[in-house]
Amino acid sequence: MKTTNQQKALMQHLGIEQDEAESLIESGDYLVLTDSEADETAREYILDSLWAFNASFIIGECGLDMSGEESLKSMQEKSCEGANDFIKSLIEKTCGIDSFVDSAVSADGRGHFLSSYDGEENEVTVNEKRGEEKMTFYIYRTN
Secondary structure, three states, X not given: OOOOHHHHHXXXXXXXXXXXXXXXXXXXXXXXXXXXXXXXXXXXXXXXXXXXXXXXXXXXXXXXXXXXXXXHHHHHHHHHHHHHHHHHHHHHHOOOHHHHHHHHHHHHOHXXXXXXXXXXXXXXXXXXXXXXXXXXXXXXXXX
């Protein structure tokens, strides 16, 4: 079986063999992503979990008066995931989704959103074949 670049990166990072790397990736215990894949996956996670963000962070990023923090917090506690669409709409109409996502990643790092195990992001560079271009992957432990 051909070893993928993602498997090579995980093998290098953990010091394991190809079959174990394949198993850890397939089981979802590890995410091994390119920079653009990590950005997109973090973005998706953030957009799906806006309801769980700290109310003061949301209010601050949206440029709203902090007097609304307790009301937003109360709505989040009562509605949980049900508040996500409202918060997304609030963000879209104020600071914008891209700005909000950038601020969230800047504040906490992609590992906070992608590595449910320890919040860490690990960077590994591998060569596909001798003499070929190097590829950089970002590794996140999820379980």
